[in-house]
Amino acid sequence: MKRFLSYIYPITKKIKSEFSGDLELTWYNGYKVLNTKNTNYSYGSLQEILDFALSKIIVKNIEKTLLLGLGAGSVVATLRNKYQYNGLINAVEIDAILINIACQEYQICADAKMVIHQADAFEFIKNNKTLYHLIIIDLFIDNRVPDVFYSEAFISILKQQVAKAGYFIFNLGMQADLTAVIADVMQFFGSDFELKLYDEVLGTNTLLIGKKL
Numbered sequence: 001m002k003r004f005l006s007y008i009y010p011i012t013k014k015i016k017s018e019f020s021g022d023l024e025l026t027w028y029n030g031y032k033v034l035n036t037k038n039t040n041y042s043y044g045s046l047q048e049i050l051d052f053a054l055s056k057i058i059v060k061n062i063e064k065t066l067l068l069g070l071g072a073g074s075v076v077a078t079l080r081n082k083y084q085y086n087g088l089i090n091a092v093e094i095d096a097i098l099i100n101i102a103c104q105e106y107q108i109c110a111d112a113k114m115v116i117h118q119a120d121a122f123e124f125i126k127n128n129k130t131l132y133h134l135i136i137i138d139l140f141i142d143n144r145v146p147d148v149f150y151s152e153a154f155i156s157i158l159k160q161q162v163a164k165a166g167y168f169i170f171n172l173g174m175q176a177d178l179t180a181v182i183a184d185v186m187q188f189f190g191s192d193f194e195l196k197l198y199d200e201v202l203g204t205n206t207l208l209i210g211k212k213l
């Protein structure tokens with residue numbers, strides 16, 4: 001019914017998050033998107049941006065994925081539905097409200113192929129011993145990536161957890177001037193990776209994709 005009515009007018013439900021402020025779940029033209037005050041969080045342009053990134057890598061060779069920033073799980077839906085990804089996913093999300101929205105609103109729940117960790121992404125990787133063929137870093141609070149995820153401390157640990165010939169996709173953000181951040185982050189990943197930078201994907205986000213040599 002909501003889907004049908006949303007073709008006539010958008011229907012919005014507001015949900016409070018301790019981490020991300022007011023979230024808005026909006027049915028619009030038969031589609032349900034999740035937004036924060038200043039940006040789309042899941043199932044909208046963000047999903048298309050991550051789809052663009054996935055189109056640049058060879059998904060069929062991937063067996064284990066680490067997703068930092070589950071949000072409402074739109075990239076999980078893309079991986080499974082569009083790329084027929086059937087491998088394991090470890091998803092990390094700090095916010096229990098988002099984990100709940102992913103499951104209740106989008107049926108992206110923990111299952112035999114996906115473990116969801118309610119944890120801080122940095123703490124998670126500090127304790128992680130697994131190597132991944134794909135690591136997706138999609139960590140935002142509203143429209144900003146917390147600075148710690150641009151740091152050498154974070155990247156030097158993370159890069160060791162990418163398997164040989166594996167990939168990372170880093171959604172670097174949407175601020176106007178990311179030049180200094182980009183230079184630092186690329187240097188921190190260093191020569192172990194073949195790096196490709198995509199600026200203003202869909203007119204907004206900068207993506208860095210790396211393949212481990």
Ligand SMILES: C[S@@+](CC[C@H](N)C(=O)[O-])C[C@H]1O[C@@H](n2cnc3c(N)ncnc32)[C@H](O)[C@@H]1O
Nearest residue numbers: 042069070071073074075094120121138139140
């Ligand atoms: C843009 S959303 C992720 C969207 C998701 N990747 C998708 O495909 O729909 C960003 C997420 O990062 C999470 N996040 C922010 N800081 C975090 C942290 N320190 N540790 C874990 N998750 C964090 C936020 O709670 C939010 O759910």
